[in-house]
Amino acid sequence: MCNYYVIMQNKTSIVGLLGFVVLFSAVFYFLSTRNTGNGSTSLIQQKRTITVYGTAKQNNKNTLASFSLNVEGKNGDKTTAANDAAQKMTTIVSWLKTNGIAEEDLKTSRVSERQEQIPYQDTKGVYLTRPGDWIVSSSLEITIRDTNRVEVIQTYLVNSEAKNVNGPNFRQDDTKTADHDLLTLAVADARTKAEKIAKAEKINIGKILSITEGASYTPYRGYEFADSVGVNMMAVEKTTMPSQEGSSLESATATVVFEIK
Numbered sequence: 001m002c003n004y005y006v007i008m009q010n011k012t013s014i015v016g017l018l019g020f021v022v023l024f025s026a027v028f029y030f031l032s033t034r035n036t037g038n039g040s041t042s043l044i045q046q047k048r049t050i051t052v053y054g055t056a057k058q059n060n061k062n063t064l065a066s067f068s069l070n071v072e073g074k075n076g077d078k079t080t081a082a083n084d085a086a087q088k089m090t091t092i093v094s095w096l097k098t099n100g101i102a103e104e105d106l107k108t109s110r111v112s113e114r115q116e117q118i119p120y121q122d123t124k125g126v127y128l129t130r131p132g133d134w135i136v137s138s139s140l141e142i143t144i145r146d147t148n149r150v151e152v153i154q155t156y157l158v159n160s161e162a163k164n165v166n167g168p169n170f171r172q173d174d175t176k177t178a179d180h181d182l183l184t185l186a187v188a189d190a191r192t193k194a195e196k197i198a199k200a201e202k203i204n205i206g207k208i209l210s211i212t213e214g215a216s217y218t219p220y221r222g223y224e225f226a227d228s229v230g231v232n233m234m235a236v237e238k239t240t241m242p243s244q245e246g247s248s249l250e251s252a253t254a255t256v257v258f259e260i261k
């Protein structure tokens with residue numbers, strides 16, 4: 001009898017607890033979904049937001065230029081060919097440093113060597129090859145931070161012993177603060193759009209909850225010369241090569257999430 005009473009008492013407690021849980025859940029659901037008429041709820045505050053995409057574009061004068069080139073040494077002896085290439089490169093690098101190019105703006109990008117294979121026909125009419133001269137080459141990349149110096153440097157390079165001179169390639173210095181200024185304009189553009197939408201919908205825009213940014217630029221090249229496109233630079237005696245740095249179209253984007261009051 002005692003055991004039966006304990007069991008019934010435990011069952012009653014469990015049933016009561018389950019009933020309380022169900023009742024509390026129903027009340028919580030009712031309160032959390034009841035509309036108060038201003039877009040919020042009485043128990044759980046739901047933030048209403050609006051997401052807007054802002055943009056800003058601006059043409060800025062290019063501030064950097066770059067050239068690439070290579071030199072070659074050619075001789076039946078590989079060491080002599082290498083020394084010849086090294087001497088030509090040393091002369092060019094020394095002139096560049098003397099004329100304002102910092103050491104950190106000069107970068108060797110490639111060194112290679114190969115031996116020519118000269119075709120010939122033996123006494124039986126069979127085509128064969130025999131070793132020819134060694135060709136040792138070295139490539140250099142140059143960054144110019146003062147675009148006013150481009151014409152002088154370009155003129156020197158096309159009249160030097162450099163081969164395959166490519167450039168100038170003008171561009172923006174992406175370490176400068178222009179992107180930050182454009183981002184500010186892009187956020188302002190997003191706010192203007194958000195306010196227009198808010199006015200149409202008869203709502204008020206609050207604070208910014210988040211910003212996702214992006215930036216890019218499209219370079220417009222100035223004058224460019226390269227003997228790789230068929231111009232024999234070494235055939236031109238002390239020719240002055242003009243150049244124009246042009247500009248780059250920079251843009252910034254911002255995806256902005258605003259709170260709705």
